[in-house]
Amino acid sequence: MNATEFQQRIVVMHPSMFRAAVAILGNADDAADAVQDTMVKLWQNADALDDLTNVQAYAFATLRNQALDVQRRRSAHPAVDLTAVSDPPADEPRSPSDLEVIAQIVEELPAKYRQVTRMSIYQNLSTAEIASATGLSNDNVRQILSRSRQKIKQLYQNLKQ
Template sequence: MDLSTFNRKIIPIRIRLLKRAGQLLGNDSDAEDIVQETMLKLWDIRDQLDSHPNVEALAMTILRNKANDLWRQRQRFAGMPQETGTESYTTEARSDMELIGLIVEHLPPLQQAVFKMKEIDGYEAEEIISIIGCSPEALRQNLSRARRKIKEEFVRLSNSRTI
């Protein structure tokens, strides 16, 4: 699908997507972001859209999945202690989280992607397998390697910080 066909077939769906995103999220800025991500995903798979029987239904499914991802991410962060006047979330805990984030950024790309999808974004194993296109065994191995590397590096760097 070329740009002009994409603009003619897909861009008119945007208004309905925005309305649905507003219903799902209730926040206009979040709704706009999710619609934009949906449009980017549709652009990425534009070569497959010509043969798809119902592009609008596909777009709505992608939108719903993006909204679910955002909800999952918010649920994960909602469980974390927030900064208050009593400082329940200490500076040390924040620096540990930053250190883990740096370690994750230095993992090999596949391990990094698998770890982020599973532990940060909250995807289920089946979802990750379908996105990445790997076997369940490969997913398990990459996740295990990523966790082990993060643990080893965290312990090593934490020990060197306290000396």
């Protein structure tokens, strides 16, 4: 994949990738770094991207791994904000937002469900648009989205109990 193709097929995904990264990490700065690092990794591996049948899914999988790395580093070395004296102590874990919880649940869904749900949430695509992008039928996309949402609700309730 040359520079022009990379720009047209991969770089254009940065808004939805950024939203996904924020949802996973809960922090815009970390999300921007994660997206940039992901793009660099994809570019370094650009020759192999031509052989992939689903570049978008691969790009999001790379982003997910990058975001999880950031999370691991963050939990191993928690940052302390010296200006926020009224905040809770640094060793008190921050409770994740609902968006972060939902994003984590989405990442645990089976591949096809995860892809369709990501498109719905982070790219705000309609059923028809998702069907066009994935090659699935409208009914199939609707069925997958339906099952995904019910599964997310069930897992969220399990986590909160």
